[in-house]
Amino acid sequence: MTEAALSLAAGFPTPTREQWLVAVDKALKGAPFDNKLVTHLPEGIAVQPLYTRADSPAEGGLPGLAPYTRGATAGGEGWAIRTEHDAADLQAVNTAMLTDLARGATALTLRLDRAVRAGLDGDDPRAEDLAGSDGAMVYSIDDLDRALRGVYLDMVPLALEAGAQAEPAAALLVALWRNRGVVPDQARGAFNADPLGVLAAEGVLGQTLDGALARMAGLAAWTVEHWPNVTAVGVDTSAHYNAGATEAQDLAAALATGLAYLRALVEGGLEIDTACRQMAFTLSVGCDQFLSIAKLRAARLLWARVTEVCGATPPARAMHIHARTAARILSRRDPWVNMLRTTVAAFAAGIGGANSVAVAPFDAALGPSDDFARRIARNSQVLLQEESSLTKVADPAGGSWYVEALTRQLAEAAWALFQDIEGRGGMAAILLDGWWAGQLAESWAAREKNIAKRKDSLTGINEFPNILEQAVERPAPDFAALRMQASVRLAPARIEVPSFAADSLDALVDAAEQGVSIGRMAAALAEGAGLSIPALPRHRHAESFEALRDAADAHKAATGAWPVVFLANLGRVASHTARATYAKNFFEAGGIQALGNSGFKDAESCVQAFKDSGARIAVLCGGDNQYEEHAEAFARALKAAGVQTLFLAGNPGDKRDAYAAAGVDSFISVGCDVLAILRSTLADLGVAL
Known part of the structure; x- marks a missing residue:
């Protein structure tokens, strides 16, 4: 017995778009259609009130297949729940990591402090204002071991953020892997060498750009040889996004930076497919749900095209994306609303197909987060996966005429800007000559104007403020005490290992195993004055x-x-x-x-x-x-x-x-x-x- 297909619209005539427009015009009573019903995005995209099958691309591919618009994998396994750690105190870092892993997190990121990123140890007089700032006070293998005590490094992927000191930091982690008996096939992680990202964020690169790219390529080649499941190169566009980049500008920056790194890796001797697999991208997502979904889908589509032109085979064209809830969307006033902002961002990142997602605690703009804030941030992802079942559908947004159209339009806008950047000499050139900073400043000024006029609403800030709210306070650590502790920890190795070789990565790992600090390794690797430009500014919407x-x-x-x-x-x-x-x-x-x-x-x-x-x-x-x-x-x-x-x-x-x-x-x-x-x-x- 068969049943006829049920069509609820079968008894009604199919109207044309022209007929619909006539009805809309009547309802608007002469008011301009474009002003009333069309939303204009900063990317130059006009969001229409109605989308139809005609707006869907002719061929969108399948999840797990090139051009990967619909996902880098076939779906079903979900994303890694990554938590990011930057507390100064090593005991606090360790406690937070173990708590996260015991309660749902599946991957970790460890950010090292500004002293390390400047190539200094925490007890260096030049690091007085840098030690413990914006990162963990990890200077030696013993410090890293303290921070990661109880973390099973053969099971948990670990990403490092060490700025310009990616090589010494990688040496510490590899030395710790060796000491703990983690074999190469078991190690999972990322060293995240990202010289252009460092230059944008910090304004300083302690060597020439050519030298930094060559060392990045050397780290990648060494990683391929020794650690098959680890990536050496990171493309993190957070500095651009927090300086005011639109979604199209953020994507263009990712493409231009990624292409510069691909060229360096291939020139350094890697095959194109191998070079592609050595790269991981970090993209920020805001709380514009549909735009963020489209952004991640467009990113994969665009990167697949870049790598295709470079000669990569289809499997190597899949972009690996770590999505991070953007720092710029967080407010200090009425910070509880940040829970909602980051949940929307995490939802968009999951729907958009990110490989891993990190949700910022609601109090991240106020100082070191407490356990409650970290728990809510972690559980928002657990809830999305376990209770909302987002991972049980491959490309949930696929087939939406609006999302498909927005993905295509965003990709086109980003591609045009990417071509402009390449025509100007590439990412390094536009950072050095200041053109890119000017573009981002214009974008931020336009956004700030919208916020000032409340065209862009910020709940609890420019809309519905609570002047009587109780302030959320997060006390700062005792940095003087922490620096003293670091000095005591660092002293023995300086006496026991007065000199060491720094002529190869293997030599750096040997030195790290002996207790040589990141600051000493950085000094041995230093090459002249390096580069210096004005760092991109950091903004928050509020x-x-x-x-x-x-x-x-x-x-x-x-x-x-x-x-x-x-x-x-x-x-x-x-x-x-x-x-x-x-x-x-x-x-x-x-x-x-x-x-x-x-x-x-x-x-x-x-x-x-x-x-x-x-x-x-x-x-x-x-x-x-x-x-x-x-x-x-x-x-x-x-x-x-x-x-x-x-x-x-x-x-x-x-x-x-x-x-x-x-x-x-x-x-x-x-x-x-x-x-x-x-x-x-x-x-x-x-x-x-």
């Missing part, structure tokens, strides 16, 4: 509004009270509540406390309440009918009572001049520059900015 909140808090600490604004609410609650709420959110986003009330029937009672409040500025809040009837009278009375600056909430339309003549100094409404108004208002109230 930084401008948070600066205003900080200034208002400092004012409160000095005077005993926040700066305040009086809400001159007209009429009944139902009449003014919408604009009163708008005004409260508007001013409290800048740390100006809104003094509310149930509304006033006449100007006299409003004036008396204003005088009693002690405020110097006020904002009229009411419905259009209330404004029409009462705004001018209330404005005159309030200005006569001494209101320094009088605002009106809402767009006054053709009544602007009349309201201004009555005493209204400024109007706040959708589309105005919130940040600029708040800055000038705080300055008028005597708050130091």
Whole structure:
């Protein structure tokens, strides 16, 4: 017995797009279609309100097959839950790692401190402000052993982030593998040599670029020979993304950097397929869900094309992606919202097909994360995999006409920019001549303008702030004590091993096994003055509004009270509540406390309440009918009572001049520059900015 296929639309005619547009135009009542229904992204992509089969690519491939748009694998195994560790104290690092591994994490990243990344040991006088900053104080094999005590290195993939000191750090890890009896086939990890990424992020490369690329190629060749399941080269675009890169710019930077490294590896003697497999990419994902999904899909498509042109076989063209929730999306104010931001980002990374994902703890912008924050970050991934079952479907977003179209458009935008970069001499050239920094600065300025006008909403920051929130504090470690401990640990090896060879990676590993520190190895490998450029800046979306909140808090600490604004609410609650709420959110986003009330029937009672409040500025809040009837009278009375600056909430339309003549100094409404108004208002109230 057979059953006819059920088609719910079978009884209805199929409308054409033209017919749909006619219906839309009627619903819009003449309003411009492009303004009302089309969203324009910074990448130059116009997001349409409707997508159809015509927007889907003719051939998207299959998961696990070139061009890998739909995933580097056939699906089913999910992504590695990676946790990233950068606490200064080695015991704190070790405790956090073991806790993560016991409760769901499957891979680790260890970031070494700024002293190491500058080629110094923690007890070096030049490292006084660097030791323990932004990373773990790992300087020797004993330090690394302490940090990784109890971690089964034959089972857990470990990635290192050591900046320009990838070789000495790799020597430490290899020495530890040897000491623990980890055989080459069992070791899993990444050394992450990334000279162009270091130059972008730190602004300093302690050798010539050609020398750095040659050493990177040597590390890769040595890794291929000795450690078959380890990658030597990393392409981390975090510096570009945190400087303000759009998704297309971030992808273009990844492609241009990756191509530069491929050339160096092949020139260093590796076959193209081997060179491809020695590279791992780290891409940041934000909380624009669909754009982030499309970004990872486009990244694989683009890299497959680059490697195809370079002569790689299809299996070697698959891009290995570690997705990291972007640092720039994290706020210091109302940090609890970061849990939601990073969950959306992690969801997008998983749907987009990342090989591994790292979720930042919600308090990461405040200092060292506590156990609760790390647990929530870890469990958000566990929940996505185990309870939401995201890993049980291959390429869940595949077939969505919108996602497929967005993937293709993003890939096209990134490819055009990548070609422009190559035409300018490649990634190194545009970093050195400053052109790239200028491009990112323009992108950040455009984004900051959108944030300032609340076109881009930040919950808890420029929208729905909580001025009374209890601050989340994360005490800084005792760096002086930690430096003293490091000095005691480092002293014996300097006496027992006064000199060592540094003419090969094998010699570095031997030296590391004897206790030679990263700082000493870095000094032995140093080659002249190296390169120096202005490092790319680090931005967070919330930084401008948070600066205003900080200034208002400092004012409160000095005077005993926040700066305040009086809400001159007209009429009944139902009449003014919408604009009163708008005004409260508007001013409290800048740390100006809104003094509310149930509304006033006449100007006299409003004036008396204003005088009693002690405020110097006020904002009229009411419905259009209330404004029409009462705004001018209330404005005159309030200005006569001494209101320094009088605002009106809402767009006054053709009544602007009349309201201004009555005493209204400024109007706040959708589309105005919130940040600029708040800055000038705080300055008028005597708050130091």
